[in-house]
Amino acid sequence: MAGTLLVPPSGIPLERLVQVAVERGYTAQGEMFSVADMGRLAREVLGCQAEVLHGGLGSPNRDQVLQHLVAGHPLLIPYDEDFNHEPCQRKGHKAHWAVSAGVLLGVQVVPNVGYAEDPELPGLFHPAAGSPHQPPALPEEGSTGTVYLLSKQGKSWHYQLWDYDQVRDSNLQLTDFSPSRAMDGREYVVPAGGVRAGLCGQALLLRPQDSSHQPAAAPGQGDRAQSTPASPSA
Structure with missing residues (x-):
């Protein structure tokens, strides 16, 4: 799914x-319990840049993650999946991958250049297609309900808006291998150190091979909604 969001x-x-x-020994059944292995797979097969993020989605990594999405690049996140595909906390027993394709920011001021108001939802602004736009000011960490990730899990038919802090917290508590999987008689590839070492507090930043590393953005806080999709066609 992330590959379809890269350009091209x-x-x-x-x-x-x-x-x-399977050939590289990253998986046996299609499982992937290592963010590092997922990065190696992405670099080899998709031909893209893949940066493993350590230390969780909160500070000091939060601005980098949001700037990555604002720049239009996909983010792969391991998390615990609830029955409705949203993030939950099950100590890694329901660990799955999701792709984030964009971000919804609550901001005080929408940049003057490059954004258009949604014709059906007043106060919602999108980057204007084909027009250069200034990166928005990022809401301050701790400002509840101002950052949502546009995310999709493979079993879901639709993208969903997930509260950033809920995704962060789910990603930070991936510590244990599922007991039901441990007892199902199948073989799985789990890295040394287990689920905690392979997934906990980690994510994968994907960029086209020729893209710059990181865009600039200024910190800020706000209350107007701005939708910044990662896919140019979103």
Whole structure:
């Protein structure tokens, strides 16, 4: 899913990704309990840049994550999946991957250049297609309900808006291998140190091979909604 959001889109079939992952010893059943291995797979098969983020989605990494999404790049996040696909906290027993394709920011002031108000939702602004736009001021950490990730899990039909802090907290508590999986008689590839070492507090930043590392953005806080999709066609 993240590959389709890169520019140009990868167009790599899922079967090819799984084949390479099995050949490299990253997976046995399609599982992926290592963010580092997922990064190696992305670099090899998608031909993109893949940066492993350590230390969680909060400070000091929060601004980097938001700037990455504002710049239009996908983010891969391991988290515990609830029955409705949203983030929950099950100590890693329901660990899954999600892709974030954009971000919804509550801001005080919408930049003057490059944004258009949604015709149906007053107060919601989108980057204008084909027009250069100034990065928005980022809401301050701790300002509740001002940052949402546009995210999708593979079993879901639709993208959902997830509260950033809930995603952060779910990602930070991935510590244990699921007891039901441990008892199902199947083999799984789990890195040394287990789920905690492979997934906890980690995420994967994907960029096209020729993109710059990180855009500039100023800190801020606000109350107007701005939608910043990662896909140019979103």
